[in-house]
Amino acid sequence: MIRTRFAPSPNGPLHLGHAYAAMVAHDLARAQGGEFRLRIEDIDGERSRPEFTEEFFRDLEWLGLGWDGEAGFQSRRLHLYVEAAERLKAMGLLYPCRCTRAEIAAAATRMGPDGPVYPGTCRHQAVDPQGAAWRLDVARALDLAGPLEWRDERAGPQPAAPAIFGDVVLLRKELPASYHLAATLDDAADGITLVTRGMDLFPASHVHRLLQALLGLPVPVWHHHPLLVEPDGRKLAKRRGSPSLGDRRRAGEDGKAIVEALRQGRFPAGISLGTGVDLSA
Template sequence: MRTRFAPSPTGPLHLGHAYSVILAHDMARAAGGEFLLRMEDTDLQRCRPEWEALIIEDLAWLGLTWDGDVLRQSDKIATYNARLETLDERGLLYPCSCTRGDIRAALSAPQEGVAHPVYPGICRSRTLASRLPGDALRLDLGKALSVLARQDLTFTETGPTHCGRQVVDPELALATIGDVVLSRKGEDIVAYFLASAFDDADQGITHVIRGEDLFEFTPIQVILQHLFDLPTPVYHHHRLIRDENGKRLAKRDDARAIRKYREDGATPADIRNMVGLS
């Protein structure tokens, strides 16, 4: 078993992060496997070295260890972009200059049953030759699914909510995912699910341990894995740590930051108790 923890250094770790990283670490160690640390820092505008340093400090304080060096996605942006060229060669990419306002205006009615607005394909007829500075690159999901029509788009889930063999339904993917952005020109930003799919394969990750709020991203990652002939790991989407009102924690919840608990005299054992992993 090889697991990983892949935070974005855009703020402090909170109790939700603690639960996820301790779970991934302990599952790997219990199986005699490896646990890796990766910084998903492709958003160069929001990621900061001081946040990365604090993350590493918090993890060490929690008593967690990782195997090998820390991987930083910001060091691999050129590699990600080079890999995207293979999709271009297959006619699966197109440039997009739409703003969020353009997309909202094009959607004539609210979309039912989707977590995010599905891009309506405004720029789908454009060619890569028409790409302008600042244009994003989108995946033509319909064409991609046609390419993968005979492949087994499935993954294994071991989490408490979605457990067992999961099938990626092409029609549902088109209706709820759509033509996702894979990169943004001029900003050196590569989509989370794309960089993550590449790195999970490159690092030999066998089990992805993460929050259930990321379950909805798994079908697009499976599609990308098949497009690039990458292996599909086992996924374990765990419960979320929520506040007293039932709202999941976010980085703005500084009151629940690991640093704050440390400063207030908590111990690593206290943190484990707080998240139910004692």
């Protein structure tokens, strides 16, 4: 049975781009008689606010995108992240790093999907682990896992190439886990068979496929959909003040009509579909 999920972070209100992402996950599941789950990714420190979570529930109900079962919360799964990190450490695949972003930018020799690629400065150094971030030794992990592949419903089979990120952070200094580790473990724990998300996260799936191999997790299929973008080509974003779904709901707009318009490819003036990512990166 197909099972999808929508996994917003409660660090700001939802906007039309979130409605589109939730609609894609909801409709793909419903079309095949499957389940659509809701997960709240609420481990972003003080930025995660419970009042936004309540708004998310009301917004999705207003849009007519009902989910199956109870909503899940990352904050209730911290033990999973700790256990997985300890396994990776025991395998000799994680190392502590205290480099700052400025130091990484100054030493980097190439760019990756997230910016300057970490050059491995701390990989073979004695670093005090107290308060440090922990990075995955990607080259060593690939030697252990061997060649890997993953499949996207829209783009087809993909050879896993996590090295485009360099040695990614899996345990952040200030948070219990990075997006890469938490999302991979959560999707496995939730039994997600089809991971839907925007094209801007297409490169991240290379890393997630490697983590699945290292931790013996099931491998889903991915579906990376286009993003709603502003006239300048940038995706809609909370931090740039894209109109919130809550404001639209309180203004008396018809949420179900909004979703139906999105299904038909009708967007507000100035908003269009875009990839939001350079897949050649």
